[in-house]
Amino acid sequence: MADQQVHDAPGPVPPQLPVLRWAQPPEGPVLVLLDQRRLPAHETELVCTDVPALVHAIQTLAVRGAPLLGIAGAYGIALAAARGYDVVEAAGLLEVARPTAVNLRYGVRLAADAHGRAEAAGATPEQAAGAALEAARALHRADAEASRRMAAHGLAFLGELLPGGGHRILTHCNTGALVSGGEGTAFAVALAAHRAGELRHLWVDETRPLLQGARLTAWEAARNGMPYSLLSDNAAGSLFAAGEVDAVMIGADRIAADGSVANKVGSYPLAVLARYHHVPFVVVAPTTTLDLTTPDGSAIEVEQRPAREVTEVPVPRGAVAEAGSGVSVAPLGTRAYNPAFDVTPPELVTAVVTEEGVLSPVTGDGIARLCAAARRGSEG
CATH class of the missing domain: 1.20.120.420 (translation initiation factor eif-2b, domain 1)
Structure with a gap:
């Protein structure tokens, strides 16, 4: 109950x-x-x-x-x-x-x-x-300690990639304190940059269809006094084209043994855009997200969610909202394709940041080393 x-x-x-x-x-x-x-x-x-x-x-x-x-x-x-x-x-x-x-x-x-x-x-x-x-x-x-260490590793890596600060980071979905025992994963890195005076701007994808970016990441950014703007997911391409993104930082729900990354749907298109525009695409996740029993991206089970999450818009602010409940915007009986996640291949990932350090380039051997380091740390 x-x-x-x-x-x-x-x-x-x-x-x-x-x-x-x-x-x-x-x-x-x-x-x-x-x-x-x-x-x-x-x-x-x-x-x-x-x-x-x-x-x-x-x-x-x-x-x-x-x-x-x-x-x-x-x-x-x-x-x-x-x-x-x-x-x-x-x-x-x-x-x-x-x-x-x-x-x-x-x-x-x-x-x-x-x-x-x-x-x-x-x-x-x-x-x-x-x-x-x-x-x-x-x-x-x-997990709280892993969050703290990921933020430190991620901030140091950003400094190596983009000397001089003034980072303009694009993020997708929500990766802050709402997903963690600490201050989060990718959002924790952006927050560390903000506290260090090195965050110029945080670009927040709205993250359709359930708007985790608009409802949650924007809320966390506002609470922390961070400079941020919300954008519709399909506006990201024009943002890259305008040269307004220095790095993409996302979380992960599963990282396969070969380094393939499952994250909130919409992450893979960002990786493609980032590669075309020569922008680093960085995944921040604890080692508990690494899964050596899943050999590659094709073996990741991707959750399929109800069509109503796409065919309806959310209920008005403040109402009790089951995921996908709201006002219909599509004809009755419309079918929808609604995967909760997509999978980004390792060759599009610049780096994986964990509490055990930064892996770049992303390879299967590197993922195995991070897992081994995590095991040694837990046994110690």
């Missing part, structure tokens, strides 16, 4: 509610999410008391973004264990809630494995649930 609590923003930069938090009221533990469907007009908390409610929140994009989905998945296992539900069944439901985002599977398995190890060692149900919760909290902390 899920309940909502609404907090109307009283001013231009109000304190932000936590994007995700674990709470233990008298009636039992819950997972509390900042409902991203209601932004930017309202900060609304969505309270999940069981895994089906969390799955619904994931599928309707109340909670989204690859790193945060991993964290949410781990807490979902802890919630199932603490509430006395079947953890194996919960893991099965969560893992397939959004198939492209590999972080979700990673977080679910991390917490489920911790729970299983505790049970095998003779722990009580309460102790096993505690082990799953600690695994989720550890992942949450690790």
Whole structure:
């Protein structure tokens, strides 16, 4: 079950509610999410008391973004264990809630494995649930630290690519604090540049059909006082042609073993434009997004979403909005092609920035080295 609590923003930069938090009221533990469907007009908390409610929140994009989905998945296992539900069944439901985002599977398995190890060692149900919760909290902390390190690596790399500062960065979808245990991935790099006085302008793609750029990235940029402009996705080409973009920086939902990058649909066209206009195309993602079990881009399962997200426009600002609910703009019965993601081949990617460092050029061997470095770091 899920309940909502609404907090109307009283001013231009109000304190932000936590994007995700674990709470233990008298009636039992819950997972509390900042409902991203209601932004930017309202900060609304969505309270999940069981895994089906969390799955619904994931599928309707109340909670989204690859790193945060991993964290949410781990807490979902802890919630199932603490509430006395079947953890194996919960893991099965969560893992397939959004198939492209590999972080979700990673977080679910991390917490489920911790729970299983505790049970095998003779722990009580309460102790096993505690082990799953600690695994989720550890992942949450690790992602915040990864965000900090990615921002530092990305800012240094920008300085190498574009000496002198004054960066004009184009970004797509939303990659800030709303997708992370910290300040984000690609957006965190732009924010670090802003704080260092090196960001001249942030170009924000609206990101159709669900407008994550317009609703979420613009909101985060405004909250942080960053110089930014919103553009329709199909205006990006003219922006490149005018020489107004110094670098493209995006996140990723999965990076295959060969370096192919799955990200929000619309990313691949930006990579093509960037290559034609000799503009760096940089992907920023934690190593939990690297997936050596997926050999190449053709093996990435791309989520297909409902046609109504394309055939309708979103409901008016401030209303409770299920993803894709709104006013019809196409004839009744219109079919739509609506992949949630597209895949960019590694030869179009200038660099992949992770918490373990920057990989450029992007190769399969390099991806394997980053994964090995991440394993060594977690074991240490």
